[in-house]
Amino acid sequence: MVSRSSAVMFTLPALIVLSVFFVYPILLTFQMSFTNFTGVGVSENIGLKNYERIIGRSRYPEALWVTVKFTVFVVTVQTLAGLIMAALLHRLPAIRNFSRAALFTPAMMSFVVVGYVWQFIYSPFSGGLNSMLNMLGLDWLARGWLGDPSTALYAIAVAHVWMFTGYTTAIFLAGYANIPRDIDEAARLDNVSSFQRFRYLEIPLLAPVFTINIILSTIGTLKTFELPFIMTRGGPDGATRTLSLEIIEQLFGNYRFGFASALSVVMLVIVVAVAVIQNWYLRRKEEL
Amino acid sequence: MLQLARTTGRFALNAAIIGLVVAMLLPVFYMIAMSFRTATEIAQQPLALPTSFAWSNYANALEAMNYLRSVLNSVGITVSVTVIVALLGSIAAFPLARNTGRYSRLFIMLVALGLATPNFVTITPIYVIFRDLGLLDTYIGIILAFTALNLPLAVFFYVGFIAAIPKELLEAAKLDNCKDWQVFWYVIRPLLGPATATLSLFVMLMVWNDFTYPLLLLTDKDKFTVTISVYRFVGNQNVQPDMLFPAAVLGSLPLLVMFIIFQRRIVAGLTAGAVK
Numbered sequence: 001m002v003s004r005s006s007a008v009m010f011t012l013p014a015l016i017v018l019s020v021f022f023v024y025p026i027l028l029t030f031q032m033s034f035t036n037f038t039g040v041g042v043s044e045n046i047g048l049k050n051y052e053r054i055i056g057r058s059r060y061p062e063a064l065w066v067t068v069k070f071t072v073f074v075v076t077v078q079t080l081a082g083l084i085m086a087a088l089l090h091r092l093p094a095i096r097n098f099s100r101a102a103l104f105t106p107a108m109m110s111f112v113v114v115g116y117v118w119q120f121i122y123s124p125f126s127g128g129l130n131s132m133l134n135m136l137g138l139d140w141l142a143r144g145w146l147g148d149p150s151t152a153l154y155a156i157a158v159a160h161v162w163m164f165t166g167y168t169t170a171i172f173l174a175g176y177a178n179i180p181r182d183i184d185e186a187a188r189l190d191n192v193s194s195f196q197r198f199r200y201l202e203i204p205l206l207a208p209v210f211t212i213n214i215i216l217s218t219i220g221t222l223k224t225f226e227l228p229f230i231m232t233r234g235g236p237d238g239a240t241r242t243l244s245l246e247i248i249e250q251l252f253g254n255y256r257f258g259f260a261s262a263l264s265v266v267m268l269v270i271v272v273a274v275a276v277i278q279n280w281y282l283r284r285k286e287e288l
Numbered sequence: 289m290l291q292l293a294r295t296t297g298r299f300a301l302n303a304a305i306i307g308l309v310v311a312m313l314l315p316v317f318y319m320i321a322m323s324f325r326t327a328t329e330i331a332q333q334p335l336a337l338p339t340s341f342a343w344s345n346y347a348n349a350l351e352a353m354n355y356l357r358s359v360l361n362s363v364g365i366t367v368s369v370t371v372i373v374a375l376l377g378s379i380a381a382f383p384l385a386r387n388t389g390r391y392s393r394l395f396i397m398l399v400a401l402g403l404a405t406p407n408f409v410t411i412t413p414i415y416v417i418f419r420d421l422g423l424l425d426t427y428i429g430i431i432l433a434f435t436a437l438n439l440p441l442a443v444f445f446y447v448g449f450i451a452a453i454p455k456e457l458l459e460a461a462k463l464d465n466c467k468d469w470q471v472f473w474y475v476i477r478p479l480l481g482p483a484t485a486t487l488s489l490f491v492m493l494m495v496w497n498d499f500t501y502p503l504l505l506l507t508d509k510d511k512f513t514v515t516i517s518v519y520r521f522v523g524n525q526n527v528q529p530d531m532l533f534p535a536a537v538l539g540s541l542p543l544l545v546m547f548i549i550f551q552r553r554i555v556a557g558l559t560a561g562a563v564k
Contacts, residue, residue: 002382004389006383007383008391010468011384015380017376017432017436018399018436022436022440028416029413088305094302095305100555102312104547104555105316106316108493108547108554109544110514110515110540111497112499112516116518116532117318117532117533120533121315126331132335162315165312167562171559173559216562219406225500226500230519244408247408257416261412261413264412265409268405271404275404
């Protein structure tokens with residue numbers, strides 16, 4: 001037990017920082033979301049108008065839909081790729097450490113660098129991807145990856161997956177390290193094939209690691225704005241305009257502080273709802 | 289014979305996976321190779337390796353990006369945030385991990401809320417508050433913003449760690465008439481090394497690579513972090529490869545060098561931190 005007075009003293013600095021730069025801003029977000037504040041001057045209370053606008057114009061539900069597509073793609077591909085890599089590396093101890101570190105490297109780079117490099121890789125003019133396809137005789141596949149509304153979002157998602165697959169792999173490998181050795185050995189002695197061990201032994205035992213990986217990547221992806229901001233600015237034709245990119249654009253492009261706040265509130269509700277539902281669902285599956 | 293076939297098969301599988309891993313690193317090699325080539329060379333032969341080294345690419349980028357200055361800014365901001373977060377986080381976590389009263393429970397709930405809230409929810413008011421307090425474009429401002437963003441993680445982290453310290457150790461100190469701050473400073477603080485190391489990795493990586501806050505809060509070129517100076521230098525329109533690639537290399541160089549030296553500990557720390 002720490003005495004009451006020391007408890008207050010010890011937590012006071014953290015409390016002040018959190019109150020001024022977290023609690024107060026959140027309250028302010030809610031308050032501003034009911035106004036037409038533009039950053040300067042007085043703001044008028046306009047009730048629910050901002051929220052009506054979000055629901056009423058197709059632009060904002062579309063941004064939400066873009067965010068959902070992006071998140072589902074990234075989380076699915078990244079989790080599967082990380083799982084497969086970890087399962088392979090678990091069976092190949094000779095190259096495990098090198099591969100884990102090598103795959104992790106992109107996670108050390110910033111979104112800005114990754115965004116620019118991949119933007120050029122996808123560039124229709126002397127970009128790396130089209131040049132490689134031409135070299136391999138696959139010219140018909142070459143296209144302006146980021147200029148085409150049907151491919152732009154997935155092109156960005158691939159860059160995102162590239163960045164974090166190593167992280168997912170490393171977390172799965174940590175899960176593998178926790179699987180008791182004798183279970184694995186008993187299965188081997190019984191001549192259970194490598195794939196069957198993977199399917200019926202490793203996947204169920206890795207359930208908690210699935211939870212961690214899926215929640216981490218979902219939270220990270222739902223709020224992403226950096227790659228679309230750098231690579232396409234939300235274009236072409238809104239195909240890559242995520243919810244958080246929309247917030248930034250409303251804020252700095254249009255100085256609609258009140259409206260940006262309303263979008264933030266919507267985002268908070270979505271993120272918290274998704275986190276709670278995922279946590280509940282995945283934990284329940286873990287217990288089965 | 290079977291043995292031989294098995295060994296060869298195993299070798300082939302190892303080689304194939306190494307090939308796959310190296311293929312994943314192609315964009316990094318591509319970035320480095322292109323950074324030494326001129327725009328004309330890249331336009332003519334997009335995938336060729338550099339034949340001569342266009343150091344002028346780097347000379348331009350170094351100067352226009354104000355590179356050394358921005359590295360110093362990033363180092364200063366990152367180190368300050370990490371130290372403050374570790375300090376405030378650990379002292380707050382001490383009573384929170386030991387007391388179970390209403391105050392502690394409420395505080396932990398606040399911290400959990402902070403962990404779950406994306407920073408997008410607060411950026412609009414943060415911008416307004418910072419402008420009104422005159423904190424825009426100041427080192428103090430951006431350090432405070434990052435501190436608030438990372439503090440919930442730190443408190444959460446340390447609470448878990450301190451709760452695992454055996455009760456007897458603290459009770460013995462109490463019996464010796466130690467005051468609470470003495471217990472913290474002489475008994476708990478020396479035990480926090482591993483927790484602080486892991487936490488610092490998270491905070492450093494997050495702060496160093498963050499794009500949102502510097503974009504929002506810094507407009508003075510002399511205060512730019514590395515990330516934002518890469519962004520401002522390369523720009524959004526008409527991206528030039530002979531500017532983009534050297535800037536990208538310079539922008540990721542400090543962390544990549546750190547990673548090559550400490551890769552085992554970095555991977556282990558970031559993984560363990562995520563799993564806990």
